[in-house]
Amino acid sequence: MSVFFDMPLALLSVGSALDNRKYDIKIVDARVDEKPHELILKECKDAVCLGVTVLTGSPIKDALKLSRLVKEYYPALPVIWGGWHPSLFPTEILNTERSIDITVQSQGEETFRELVEILSDGEIPEKVQGISFRSGNLVKRNPPRPLKDMNDLPMVNYDLINIDKYFRFKRKRQFDYISSAGCRFRCSFCADPFVYGRAWVAYSPERISEELSYWKKKYSFIDVNFQDETFFTKRKRISELAGEFLNKKLNISWAATMRADQGYRMNDEEFEICRKSGLRRVLVGVESGSQEMMDWLKKDIKKEHVISTANKCLKHNIGAHFPFIVGFPDETEKSLKDTLKFARELRSMHPDFLTPVFYFKPYPGSDITREVAQKGYRLPQTLDEWAEFDFSASGPWVSDEKYRLIESFKFYNKLAYRRNHIILKPFEILARIRMSKNFFVFPVERYLAEIFFNSREKLN
Numbered sequence: 001m002s003v004f005f006d007m008p009l010a011l012l013s014v015g016s017a018l019d020n021r022k023y024d025i026k027i028v029d030a031r032v033d034e035k036p037h038e039l040i041l042k043e044c045k046d047a048v049c050l051g052v053t054v055l056t057g058s059p060i061k062d063a064l065k066l067s068r069l070v071k072e073y074y075p076a077l078p079v080i081w082g083g084w085h086p087s088l089f090p091t092e093i094l095n096t097e098r099s100i101d102i103t104v105q106s107q108g109e110e111t112f113r114e115l116v117e118i119l120s121d122g123e124i125p126e127k128v129q130g131i132s133f134r135s136g137n138l139v140k141r142n143p144p145r146p147l148k149d150m151n152d153l154p155m156v157n158y159d160l161i162n163i164d165k166y167f168r169f170k171r172k173r174q175f176d177y178i179s180s181a182g183c184r185f186r187c188s189f190c191a192d193p194f195v196y197g198r199a200w201v202a203y204s205p206e207r208i209s210e211e212l213s214y215w216k217k218k219y220s221f222i223d224v225n226f227q228d229e230t231f232f233t234k235r236k237r238i239s240e241l242a243g244e245f246l247n248k249k250l251n252i253s254w255a256a257t258m259r260a261d262q263g264y265r266m267n268d269e270e271f272e273i274c275r276k277s278g279l280r281r282v283l284v285g286v287e288s289g290s291q292e293m294m295d296w297l298k299k300d301i302k303k304e305h306v307i308s309t310a311n312k313c314l315k316h317n318i319g320a321h322f323p324f325i326v327g328f329p330d331e332t333e334k335s336l337k338d339t340l341k342f343a344r345e346l347r348s349m350h351p352d353f354l355t356p357v358f359y360f361k362p363y364p365g366s367d368i369t370r371e372v373a374q375k376g377y378r379l380p381q382t383l384d385e386w387a388e389f390d391f392s393a394s395g396p397w398v399s400d401e402k403y404r405l406i407e408s409f410k411f412y413n414k415l416a417y418r419r420n421h422i423i424l425k426p427f428e429i430l431a432r433i434r435m436s437k438n439f440f441v442f443p444v445e446r447y448l449a450e451i452f453f454n455s456r457e458k459l460n
Helices: 009-016 036-046 059-073 084-088 092-096 109-120 163-170 192-196 205-219 235-247 260-265 268-277 291-296 303-315 333-347 367-374 383-387 400-416 425-437 444-452
Strands: 050-053 079-082 102-104 131-135 138-141 174-177 180-182 200-202 223-226 253-257 279-283 319-321 324-326 357-359
Touching (some): 009 050, 059 383, 079 109, 092 131, 291 333, 303 319, 303 333, 357 400, 425 444
Antiparallel strands (some): 102 131, 131 138
């Protein structure tokens, strides 16, 4: 179960593609709905199908449990899986799990709409693009569906869920929104190039501002969290969008993803109009402090791009999260040292600059994963094994000694550059001394400080 309470945007999007005059669309979210399995079984009684969106890792466990339960009660009801994992393993899922009948790959709105219409007529989806399906004892994969211009899709209907319930769980009136799909870049640790073929489509600025204005009047949110993979792909589009927010007097704050090279190319005027329109935080994936490692990861950015973007955020009072990844195969001690040093430098620039450090795990579909698999790394083979795949744990390329170093660094890096806290001030001073000398042994103050604050910082 996810610890985040983002709105189920994938389910909302595919559900909104259906004709609500013909179909009664029900969305159930086990994170926020009480007795979700009972509720789903009740809704499945006269349903055309059950659609499940699935991420790789622990979410598979819930999806499997539900799919098997539904098949037990309704053996003839088609169960459709969409999302990241079915896009990465479209036929493997069907070959190993009988409770699933169809998988959807990549962008699913048009695909799901066609599927529902065909299934409601009792037909077999032999010609639907972008799916794999079971036909008797055979598993077939149809040709992929081209990425559709998002402006040709219907408006996402947020009335399909209880918005206030998500506000309560988030503890803020934050609205989730996706304005684009896909990614044009080629990072070797990411599955996006495999799933989307480096294609990218997006809503127009006018459509975004009109939709957000409509939903803000209805739900009175104060913040928008854009869930795009690469929100700042087109500078002109973003400047126009910021202008739309100002012209409509939307009066919201907002956060989004930004590549370092995108921030590097943006000028001060573009940063300023974004800030005036409400931009409060950007998420800039750095991954490494080693230029050699960045190049190996095919990030197509330079360290100076990151520094330039950080300085512009600092100048315009925009918060930033700069995530890093350690524990890559064949990662050198120098690369790790450069990464931790760069993370500390960025973190020390401002209390609102966070530099979380994550461990590399071979995500399916990425170039690195294919390489390590060819060298003998065993990926999970069944859905039950994938359900136990822990993306938060350190991988096999991290020794116990390296793990202790990284975990100590993560703690002291957070503590050393926090906003002023009277009780923690002595610990913050000690933490800065430790960080300057890379001295993390005998962490007595670490255990004392943990009494006073929660060291886990969430992305919001």
